[in-house]
Amino acid sequence: MFFSSEAASASFLLPLTARDFLSYACVVAALFFIYINTSFGIIGSACEDIEGWLSEQKSVINFSFAGVSKSSDTLPLRAAANENLAIAFNITNSLTTISPSTHKFFLKTASSIINRSDRDWTVLFETARSTLIAELIRDTSQPLHLAEVTRITCLIVVLVDNFHVPSPASLPRESLVIITDQINDQWLKAKLSTKPVPSPLLSHHLSILQLALRSSDRVLKPEEILGTIMPQYETLWRVVLVTYLLAFHLYSSPTLQDRISSVPECLGTNFDEEKEALKLAKEGLRLTPSNKRIYRHTPAPNSQKVKADLELMHRHPSIWGWSALKFNPSRFDNLTKLQTEAYLPYSIRPHRCPASGGFGDRMVTCLVVAMGRVLDTATGKVDNVGYPCNAERKGVIGTARDELEGWRYTPTVYK
Ligand code: HEM
Numbered sequence: 001m002f003f004s005s006e007a008a009s010a011s012f013l014l015p016l017t018a019r020d021f022l023s024y025a026c027v028v029a030a031l032f033f034i035y036i037n038t039s040f041g042i043i044g045s046a047c048e049d050i051e052g053w054l055s056e057q058k059s060v061i062n063f064s065f066a067g068v069s070k071s072s073d074t075l076p077l078r079a080a081a082n083e084n085l086a087i088a089f090n091i092t093n094s095l096t097t098i099s100p101s102t103h104k105f106f107l108k109t110a111s112s113i114i115n116r117s118d119r120d121w122t123v124l125f126e127t128a129r130s131t132l133i134a135e136l137i138r139d140t141s142q143p144l145h146l147a148e149v150t151r152i153t154c155l156i157v158v159l160v161d162n163f164h165v166p167s168p169a170s171l172p173r174e175s176l177v178i179i180t181d182q183i184n185d186q187w188l189k190a191k192l193s194t195k196p197v198p199s200p201l202l203s204h205h206l207s208i209l210q211l212a213l214r215s216s217d218r219v220l221k222p223e224e225i226l227g228t229i230m231p232q233y234e235t236l237w238r239v240v241l242v243t244y245l246l247a248f249h250l251y252s253s254p255t256l257q258d259r260i261s262s263v264p265e266c267l268g269t270n271f272d273e274e275k276e277a278l279k280l281a282k283e284g285l286r287l288t289p290s291n292k293r294i295y296r297h298t299p300a301p302n303s304q305k306v307k308a309d310l311e312l313m314h315r316h317p318s319i320w321g322w323s324a325l326k327f328n329p330s331r332f333d334n335l336t337k338l339q340t341e342a343y344l345p346y347s348i349r350p351h352r353c354p355a356s357g358g359f360g361d362r363m364v365t366c367l368v369v370a371m372g373r374v375l376d377t378a379t380g381k382v383d384n385v386g387y388p389c390n391a392e393r394k395g396v397i398g399t400a401r402d403e404l405e406g407w408r409y410t411p412t413v414y415k
Helices: 002-013 018-039 042-061 071-081 083-089 100-114 121-138 146-163 173-190 200-212 222-250 256-260 272-287 310-315 317-323 329-333 337-342 359-374 388-392 401-405
Strands: 293-297 305-309 380-384 407-411
Touching (some): 042 293, 042 305, 042 310, 071 083, 083 173, 083 222, 121 146, 146 173, 146 401, 173 200, 173 401, 222 272, 222 359, 222 401, 256 359, 272 329, 272 359, 293 310, 305 310, 317 337
Antiparallel strands (some): 293 305, 380 407
């Protein structure tokens, strides 16, 4: 004991180089900062503030702000906030209904899709891959419009998964483009303060798909198709596009290829290889949660819209530190308690998404890796024609719909 402390003080007395001096100075300054802050409760109160803010956000998501938890009370508060979506798309599903029995029925349908035992991820991956290759060679005179291609690919994969489409390549491309464009337009209109109207064009092109999408023994109505696919397709395409751009082009890391080497075979296995691969989706969903904000209404008579800011919860520097805006799937090796509490891409009870048990992460990973393999850095490059600086900038990219429209992939080599 004596020797070690003597040695320690002796080494402290050794002459310091300028760099050593700076290091010591930084450590002393940091210790002093911590001492002052903890003594005066500054760090403590910052933590309490962030925890307080977080629990306020969560109280909106789980309806405790309104003191309700039964579906007969929570559904109207959510449906009121989603009223314009219900009108714009003419759909009834869990997110738009006030009826507990309709909600229960829809949840059962969604769970039966998610928990299907005969799902083959290699087939879904191959569906995405062949769709992307067809898009790549379709018109070689201009760069690939990435948002459009991502939308079509996500829609085809969701349709194949939900409705067992035997030959996805035969789905009419023109209808797929119009359906995905119309969903985008209607979504934007639903966010305005004026009342939207349903789109006859969307309905017409959904009816063109009807025959290809038989559900067991009957032909589905256009609004039934839309009601089923919307919570899946609409949550997928933006996060898939952004994660692809960040992981493969803007933030490519030396560990990426190792992380995804077993995709698609690992999907659905729960093996360690799969857990590593899924961190790609987890980090994508952190930076680009499919629902940036979760809206509710306060109860009548003075009903008004309130929101929880999921995007901010996922990016807040007091929660995620200095690297909050960096794309880094490895952060999911070890989340802090606060980070685990703040990370809610699939919401929380009483209305947590049924895809939260792994299906959502698998779908995102499957689609992102298919994009990365077909539209890779070795054979092409990406840039944003609307926002040129984004392609140069490392870090988080603009995730607003109009910013995403500008991304292009220019092949240098055709496969
Ligand atoms: C990356 C994929 C997905 C994400 C990020 C996501 C996200 C979400 C979120 C945030 C909610 C909760 C909304 C709220 O609290 O009001 C939700 C609800 C829901 N989602 Fe998902 N979702 C995904 C995929 C899916 C898929 C694939 C399905 C169906 C096959 C699905 C079906 C549903 C249903 C039925 C609800 C309503 C649950 C309830 O009200 O109890 N989602 N989703």
